[in-house]
Amino acid sequence: MANVLELSKIRKSFGTELVLNDLSLSVPEHTATVLIGASGSGKSTLLRCINLLESIDDGQIFLDGEEISDPLINVDEVRRKLGMVFQSFNLFPHKTVLENITLAPIKVQGKNQDEATTAALALLKRFDLADKADQYPDRLSGGQQQRVAIIRSLALNPRLLLLDEITSALDPVLVNEVLSIVRDLKSDGMTMVLATHEMGFATQVADEVCFLESGNILERGSAQDVLHAPKNPKTQEFLKRVHQAGRL
Amino acid sequence: MSERMNSAWSPSSREIQRRGERARISRRQAAIAAVSTTVVLGTLLIILVTSPGWEIVKKTFFDINYGREVFPTVIAGLWINLQLTFIGGAAIGVIAMGLALLRTTKSPALTPFRFLATAYVDIFRGAPLILIILLVGFGVPALQLKGISSNVIFLGTVAVVLTYSAYVAEVIRSGILSIHPSQRAAARSLGLTSGQTMRYVVLPQAIRRVVPPLLNDFVSLLKDTGLVSILGVTDAVRAAQINASRTFNYTPYVVAAILFLLITIPMTRYTDRAIRQRTNAQSAEGAI
Numbered sequence: 404m405a406n407v408l409e410l411s412k413i414r415k416s417f418g419t420e421l422v423l424n425d426l427s428l429s430v431p432e433h434t435a436t437v438l439i440g441a442s443g444s445g446k447s448t449l450l451r452c453i454n455l456l457e458s459i460d461d462g463q464i465f466l467d468g469e470e471i472s473d474p475l476i477n478v479d480e481v482r483r484k485l486g487m488v489f490q491s492f493n494l495f496p497h498k499t500v501l502e503n504i505t506l507a508p509i510k511v512q513g514k515n516q517d518e519a520t521t522a523a524l525a526l527l528k529r530f531d532l533a534d535k536a537d538q539y540p541d542r543l544s545g546g547q548q549q550r551v552a553i554i555r556s557l558a559l560n561p562r563l564l565l566l567d568e569i570t571s572a573l574d575p576v577l578v579n580e581v582l583s584i585v586r587d588l589k590s591d592g593m594t595m596v597l598a599t600h601e602m603g604f605a606t607q608v609a610d611e612v613c614f615l616e617s618g619n620i621l622e623r624g625s626a627q628d629v630l631h632a633p634k635n636p637k638t639q640e641f642l643k644r645v646h647q648a649g650r651l
Numbered sequence: 652m653s654e655r656m657n658s659a660w661s662p663s664s665r666e667i668q669r670r671g672e673r674a675r676i677s678r679r680q681a682a683i684a685a686v687s688t689t690v691v692l693g694t695l696l697i698i699l700v701t702s703p704g705w706e707i708v709k710k711t712f713f714d715i716n717y718g719r720e721v722f723p724t725v726i727a728g729l730w731i732n733l734q735l736t737f738i739g740g741a742a743i744g745v746i747a748m749g750l751a752l753l754r755t756t757k758s759p760a761l762t763p764f765r766f767l768a769t770a771y772v773d774i775f776r777g778a779p780l781i782l783i784i785l786l787v788g789f790g791v792p793a794l795q796l797k798g799i800s801s802n803v804i805f806l807g808t809v810a811v812v813l814t815y816s817a818y819v820a821e822v823i824r825s826g827i828l829s830i831h832p833s834q835r836a837a838a839r840s841l842g843l844t845s846g847q848t849m850r851y852v853v854l855p856q857a858i859r860r861v862v863p864p865l866l867n868d869f870v871s872l873l874k875d876t877g878l879v880s881i882l883g884v885t886d887a888v889r890a891a892q893i894n895a896s897r898t899f900n901y902t903p904y905v906v907a908a909i910l911f912l913l914i915t916i917p918m919t920r921y922t923d924r925a926i927r928q929r930t931n932a933q934s935a936e937g938a939i
């Protein structure tokens with residue numbers, strides 16, 4: 404199985420604070436890699452670096468074998484292949500749900516209006532949001548907004564989907580409607596890297612779980628190993644705290 | 652919603668009682684408002700008409716017959732103000748947008764223009780409008796350039812456009828900067844270029860946000876077009892002034908003021924309503 408994403412010795416700092424330190428990671432096709440770790444451990448920064456929203460200080464990032472950490476690369480073309488979903492949804496408030504989804508297919512991929520609309524409506528229908536097509540995002544619940552945000556990135560048929568704590572801003576009862584989409588995508592064979600605090604969900608979808616601490620991966624392996632039989636004392640400590648918070 | 656409304660429900664006796672109470676409270680509030688308005692306005696009116704100079708003021712500022720007589724010349728002048736406002740306003744919009752975009756771009760090729768745009772805004776926002784009008788109105792014809800009109804209305808408009816485009820550029824720029832970076836991140840991560848992100852995501856939101864301050868500027872633009880009268884343009888202010896100085900009756904000023912208000916007040920109300928409607932359509936909170 405070819406690796407869709409390959410990270411090699413990534414280093415990133417903000418000022419004097421070292422956020423990612425010599426981090427390496429391989430993501431094979433059709434797999435889900437779950438990043439866990441405390442806030443500030445570098446999960447979001449890692450995802451933003453992969454998407455080239457942040458530039459790295461050292462190391463290399465490869466997407467389908469092509470080095471995308473090359474400063475000469477066309478970042479817009481790279482991002483076309485990557486879908487990203489944010490913790491805070493970031494839907495465009497001045498556009499309807501449908502317009503949010505069709506903007507990039509029309510402007511970036513050059514699809515015509517009808518084609519993009521048909522595809523968007525099919526996605527909305529699949530995820531039970533067809534009746535919200537003409538609504539503005541502010542009229543939607545948080546869970547609905549995040550589902551629209553996921554659909555928005557799916558509309559570009561991304562090679563790799565990056566999900567940055569997509570349920571952290573949601574009411575607990577809304578979390579599941581968002582996670583069920585991700586489960587569907589996983590069974591469709593979508594390649595994903597996701598940061599999450601939902602350990603139960605991580606167990607269900609993860610092919611590999613990586614525990615991040617101080618900018619590096621301290622422990623990695625199957626969900627069974629890392630989440631239920633962690634070897635590293637820091638992983639054990641973290642999971643104990645998560646458990647106490649009732650999230651496992 | 653409607654299903655629930657249609658189901659068999661009739662208000663309880665307590666609710667009917669409450670409705671009566673609410674109606675009584677709102678009737679009482681309306682009565683208080685009416686009394687207080689009558690008292691305050693009545694007092695002001697009494698102070699005005701019983702003041703020692705009222706008779707003279709009435710004759711020299713509120714002479715209805717004279718007002719009727721000067722009305723055609725003042726309104727002909729006002730037509731100049733309106734033309735200046737709309738033609739100038741269009742030019743201001745275009746130039747200001749260009750300046751704002753230049754000042755927010757990071758493109759290295761545009762670096763010199765970014766400096767120029769900053770200098771432009773500094774100069775024309777910092778200097779009094781009346782000086783710019785005098786400098787352009789008397790300075791440009793003195794250059795005796797071929798092909799540049801020395802028409803005072805044209806030069807006056809140019810001066811107003813120079814100043815206002817600097818102001819409006821700053822308003823638009825502040826709107827652009829007020830859009831949260833996460834919107835830009837979302838657009839860029841969908842593969843939109845920085846230009847597309849500006850055009851389809853940032854600007855539409857920014858413009859919406861700055862409509863109220865822009866309206867403010869539009870109203871003051873209409874009023875400030877009166878300043879071109881110093882170049883000898885017979886606008887509404889100048890027309891009123893000519894009539895007033897001929898007869899020492901100041902009613903033309905009042906006529907001009909009323910005409911300006913007849914335009915600016917409805918304009919403000921209309922825009923307020925337009926903003927409210929759009930907010931309601933897009934935001935659940937706007938409906939409250």
